[in-house]
Structure formats: structure tokens, C-alpha cells
Amino acid sequence: MAYINLLPWREEALKATQKEFFTLLAAVCLCAFALIFSVNLYFQARVDGQTARNQFLKNEIQKLDIQIAEIKTLNDKKAALQKRIDVVEQLQRSRNVGTQVLDEIAKIIPNGIYITQLDKKGNAIQITGKSESNNHLANMIRAIELSDLFTDATPESITSDDGSPKLLSNFKMKVKIKGLVSDPDAGLTNAAKGANK
Numbered sequence: 479m480a481y482i483n484l485l486p487w488r489e490e491a492l493k494a495t496q497k498e499f500f501t502l503l504a505a506v507c508l509c510a511f512a513l514i515f516s517v518n519l520y521f522q523a524r525v526d527g528q529t530a531r532n533q534f535l536k537n538e539i540q541k542l543d544i545q546i547a548e549i550k551t552l553n554d555k556k557a558a559l560q561k562r563i564d565v566v567e568q569l570q571r572s573r574n575v576g577t578q579v580l581d582e583i584a585k586i587i588p589n590g591i592y593i594t595q596l597d598k599k600g601n602a603i604q605i606t607g608k609s610e611s612n613n614h615l616a617n618m619i620r621a622i623e624l625s626d627l628f629t630d631a632t633p634e635s636i637t638s639d640d641g642s643p644k645l646l647s648n649f650k651m652k653v654k655i656k657g658l659v660s661d662p663d664a665g666l667t668n669a670a671k672g673a674n675k
Contacts, residue, residue, distance in 0.1 A: 575655065578627055579603065586621035586628070590614040592646070601655045603628075608646040612636065615649060622653055630654040 579598070583605075587593065590610035597604040609615050615636065622631040634650040 579655065582625055582627045586618060586625055588614050588617045588621070591618055603653045603655065605649075605651045605653060607649060609636075609649055610646060612647070615651075619651075627656060628653045629656050 576598075579596075583593065583596070591607060591614050592609075593605060593607040595604075595606040597606075615633065619631045619633070622628045630653065632652045634652055636647055636649045638645070638647045
């Protein structure tokens, strides 16, 4: 007699195949999830590292900005101090200027020129005097231009004095002194203001 298997073997085989499929699918999903999670952790670590570097750079830039501001302040103080030093040096050079002016005037005045008045204002000298001829005045102006102490000789007026027995002409001339501060007190005040900023 023939043997007949009445058990539902096809259903069991299908269930076994489905169980194997779902197990494999779960394993693949688990591996995919682990891979995605690892990649996410890696890139998150990279982003966090870059954020930390950016923050570090921002902090260093802020420190450098503070140092730059301090350097600018120091440069301003240095410039103000240099101005004060320059003014003091100019005042030091001009300390004996009265003696030097009189000595230089004695050298540059030719015969036939007579000085009656000298007025000093700032770095300019107003010379008032009498001249026997215009040639003597021209020689004096040339001597002033060649002088180491004087510059910019500017005649302001030349008038004849008909009442004088020697026919002397009156003249006024403005001369500048080289290397002097126009107003030493103002120079010191400005330098002091610059140093106090």
C-alpha cells in the first residue's frame, strides 16, 4: 500500500522560508541602522570639531582686536610724545636765538645800511632802518638769502627822506628765522593735549 503524507508540508516550508526572510531582513535593517548611526556620529563629530575650531578662532580674533586697539592707543601716545619732544628740541635750539640773530645781522648788514629797530614776533623779525642806496638794500637781501639763520627776506616799504642831509631812505623788511616754531607756547599746548588723549 502506498504511503501518503497528509501533513501540510508546503505551509511549513513556506513558513520556514518566510521566517528566514524576515530574519535576514531584520539583520540587514539592523546593519543598515548601525551603519547610518555610525556615519551620523562621524559627521556630527566633524561638525562639532569644526564648530569648536571656529569658536577658538573667534576668541583669538577678539583677543587680537583688543591688542590692535591697545597698539593704536600706544601709537597715538607715541606720536603725541614725539610732537612734544620735537617742540622741546625746537625750543632748545631757539634758546640762544636772540644772540644768534644779533650776531648774524652784524654779519649780513653791508656798509651804508643803518638799523634803527628790530621787532621779533614768533619766527619773524621786522627790520626797520635807513639805507644810503637801493643797491645796499639789494646786497643785504642777497646776504639774507645766503644766510644759515634767515630766510624769506621781504621788503615791505622803501621811502625817501627828503629832509635828511644825506638823502637816506627809510625801509621796512620782514625776515623769517629758519627752524623756529611760530608760537612755541601753542606748540607745547598742542603737544600736551595730544599726550593727554
